[in-house]
Amino acid sequence: MTQQPAKLKKHRFYKRMTRGEKIFQVFNYIILTLLALVTFFPFYVVIMKSFAPPEDFLGNAVIWWPSRFMADYYGFVLGKGSEFMQSLKNTLYFVFVGTSINMFSTFIAAFVLAQKRLPFRNQITFVMVFTMFFGGGMIPSYLVSKAYGLLDSMLGLCIMGLLSTTYVLYLRNFFMTIPAELLESAQVDGCPDYKLLFKIILPLSLPSLATFTLFYAVGQWNMFTGAVIYLSDPKKLPLQVYIHRMVSAMTITGDAEELRNLYESGYQPPADALKATAIVCSTVPIVCVYPFLQKYFVKGMMMGSLKG
Amino acid sequence: MNFNLEQGVPIRKQLNRFKWYYLMILPILVWYIMFSYVPMFGISIAFFDYNAYQGFAGSQWYGFHWFEYLLDDQLLRIAFVNSLIINLQCLIFSFPMPIILALLLNECRAIKFKRTVQTISYLPHFISWAIVGGLVYSLLSPSSGFVNTVIKALGGEPIYFMGDSRYTRSIIVISGIWKGIGWGSILYLAALTGINQELYEAATLDGANKLQQVWHITLPGISHIISMQLIFYFTGFFDVGFEQTFNLVNPVTYDTGLVISLLVYNKGLKQAQFEFATAVGLLQSIMGMIMLVTANGITRKISEDNSLF
Numbered sequence: 001m002t003q004q005p006a007k008l009k010k011h012r013f014y015k016r017m018t019r020g021e022k023i024f025q026v027f028n029y030i031i032l033t034l035l036a037l038v039t040f041f042p043f044y045v046v047i048m049k050s051f052a053p054p055e056d057f058l059g060n061a062v063i064w065w066p067s068r069f070m071a072d073y074y075g076f077v078l079g080k081g082s083e084f085m086q087s088l089k090n091t092l093y094f095v096f097v098g099t100s101i102n103m104f105s106t107f108i109a110a111f112v113l114a115q116k117r118l119p120f121r122n123q124i125t126f127v128m129v130f131t132m133f134f135g136g137g138m139i140p141s142y143l144v145s146k147a148y149g150l151l152d153s154m155l156g157l158c159i160m161g162l163l164s165t166t167y168v169l170y171l172r173n174f175f176m177t178i179p180a181e182l183l184e185s186a187q188v189d190g191c192p193d194y195k196l197l198f199k200i201i202l203p204l205s206l207p208s209l210a211t212f213t214l215f216y217a218v219g220q221w222n223m224f225t226g227a228v229i230y231l232s233d234p235k236k237l238p239l240q241v242y243i244h245r246m247v248s249a250m251t252i253t254g255d256a257e258e259l260r261n262l263y264e265s266g267y268q269p270p271a272d273a274l275k276a277t278a279i280v281c282s283t284v285p286i287v288c289v290y291p292f293l294q295k296y297f298v299k300g301m302m303m304g305s306l307k308g
Numbered sequence: 309m310n311f312n313l314e315q316g317v318p319i320r321k322q323l324n325r326f327k328w329y330y331l332m333i334l335p336i337l338v339w340y341i342m343f344s345y346v347p348m349f350g351i352s353i354a355f356f357d358y359n360a361y362q363g364f365a366g367s368q369w370y371g372f373h374w375f376e377y378l379l380d381d382q383l384l385r386i387a388f389v390n391s392l393i394i395n396l397q398c399l400i401f402s403f404p405m406p407i408i409l410a411l412l413l414n415e416c417r418a419i420k421f422k423r424t425v426q427t428i429s430y431l432p433h434f435i436s437w438a439i440v441g442g443l444v445y446s447l448l449s450p451s452s453g454f455v456n457t458v459i460k461a462l463g464g465e466p467i468y469f470m471g472d473s474r475y476t477r478s479i480i481v482i483s484g485i486w487k488g489i490g491w492g493s494i495l496y497l498a499a500l501t502g503i504n505q506e507l508y509e510a511a512t513l514d515g516a517n518k519l520q521q522v523w524h525i526t527l528p529g530i531s532h533i534i535s536m537q538l539i540f541y542f543t544g545f546f547d548v549g550f551e552q553t554f555n556l557v558n559p560v561t562y563d564t565g566l567v568i569s570l571l572v573y574n575k576g577l578k579q580a581q582f583e584f585a586t587a588v589g590l591l592q593s594i595m596g597m598i599m600l601v602t603a604n605g606i607t608r609k610i611s612e613d614n615s616l617f
Contacts, residue, residue, distance in 0.1 A: 131344040
């Protein structure tokens with residue numbers, strides 16, 4: 001069989017489209033386009049709000065296009081001493097420290113579990129997998145971390161979220177695809193185990209390690225529940241909790257000097273605009289890493305569905 | 309039990325060969341015990357009059373007192389009913405959405421267009437519920453929100469959606485669809501590519517139209533994924549995600565929006581009624597397990613291959 005028959009078949013298939021199918025195709029395009037628009041629309045609205053001058057908000061209607069673009073709100077939200085910047089600092093701590101801890105422990109756990117000859121390997125795996133189905137729940141976990149003295153500590157929160165069992169299993173499955181012959185031949189040549197790790201396994205797994213780093217980092221960036229439960233000091237709260245408080249409390253604080261400038265130049269920054277600005281600022285990083293995420297996550301989903 | 313031991317080699321020698329590996333994984337196993345297994349035993353405070361200062365040493369056995377107590381609790385009843393209604397609405401409206409999207413994408417012939425739609429539709433999955441909450445507040449704002457602008461343009465009075473408990477459940481369901489439809493479709497799309505294309509050709513030759521093909525080939529082809537997702541779905545039937553409801557429901561709308569996880573949070577962490585909140589959580593997970601087994605059993609009755617266990 002060559003390529004040609006397939007091509008021919010496809011061609012014939014097109015020609016044979018009935019009128020009903022053509023109508024369906026048109027509807028299909030319309031529905032999918034609508035879906036894409038509906039997904040994008042809320043972002044569009046907040047982006048426009050974040051650039052619109054205060055007078056646009058007096059109209060009491062959607063701002064489709066600002067009468068003029070101004071970036072003053074960004075100066076206010078991202079300015080010195082704003083709560084946004086404080087919580088952003090905390091979130092960056094979680095993203096860097098938390099993700100490093102995540103990756104270090106995930107790598108070790110996956111590497112050990114990928115040793116095909118490790119005695120009691122299945123039993124160790126079971127201890128981990130069991131926790132995916134049973135857990136203590138919110139309150140016992142809270143009381144336990146209180147007993148350990150980890151409450152209200154950012155490092156404590158990172159330790160509590162040490163690793164994700166799912167990612168360990170994915171990475172273990174990847175490690176197990178590295179041909180055993182490759183490792184054995186290196187061993188026969190007298191390569192010690194630790195060298196095996198750094199010279200063969202690490203370079204081979206760099207792309208998938210990058211993927212999991214990205215996944216963990218997005219998880220840390222979006223961290224919410226853990227912070228709500230285990231952190232109470234407002235100075236330690238991450239960005240997402242700040243956004244939640246700002247959206248529901250209807251107040252916002254920011255750079256005092258910027259605020260005075262805004263008032264002096266006759267502006268009353270509308271709360272709506274400032275909220276929109278904070279939302280845009282905390283979404284942009286996700287959108288920036290999104291192309292890289294998207295490249296890998298479908299593959300990740302498949303891996304998970306094949307072997308869990 | 310497979311202990312992964314080699315025949316004929318002394319156990320001590322085998323263990324010794326892997327001693328560095330055991331040393332590496334030991335801290336991780338200790339972490340699992342400290343943060344997953346110890347809390348599992350902590351569930352037992354649901355049977356105690358827990359003394360927060362002395363721990364279990366100063367606590368008294370209470371038996372099923374808390375469970376009797378919570379059966380009479382008004383708030384729990386509200387949270388239970390709300391969780392159930394929201395999940396039923398999700399089952400009817402949200403659950404089929406990713407399947408429909410996957411079917412539509414599968415019929416789409418323009419590859420670039422299809423990719424673009426997919427890329428856009430996955431994005432909300434990576435946005436936190438706090439942000440989604442902000443977007444919802446912005447869309448539904450009585451002054452500058454899109455929905456109220458439309459209502460005003462049609463001559464209606466603006467509605468304060470987020471403060472009106474009549475709309476809370478719809479907001480939860482619709483925002484859930486918006487966030488999850490694209491991501492949910494990935495699994496179904498993957499299953500769709502596994503269907504043998506010759507079946508469609510044969511059906512076309514037999515004169516089956518598109519709808520008949522979808523009904524007799526496509527849906528049976530992905531039914532194992534659908535039933536798997538459905539079984540998982542039923543496991544969480546007595547609760548609605550904490551992050552979602554925490555960001556979309558406020559005390560004004562508790563009569564329709566209070567769900568079990570919010571109740572556990574409020575009772576346990578806000579009011580420090582640890583035993584009560586743990587008992588609620590325990591009850592919820594037991595009911596989830598019952599649902600899982602029941603759903604799995606029903607699935608097995610209908611079709612042997614599609615059950616999980």
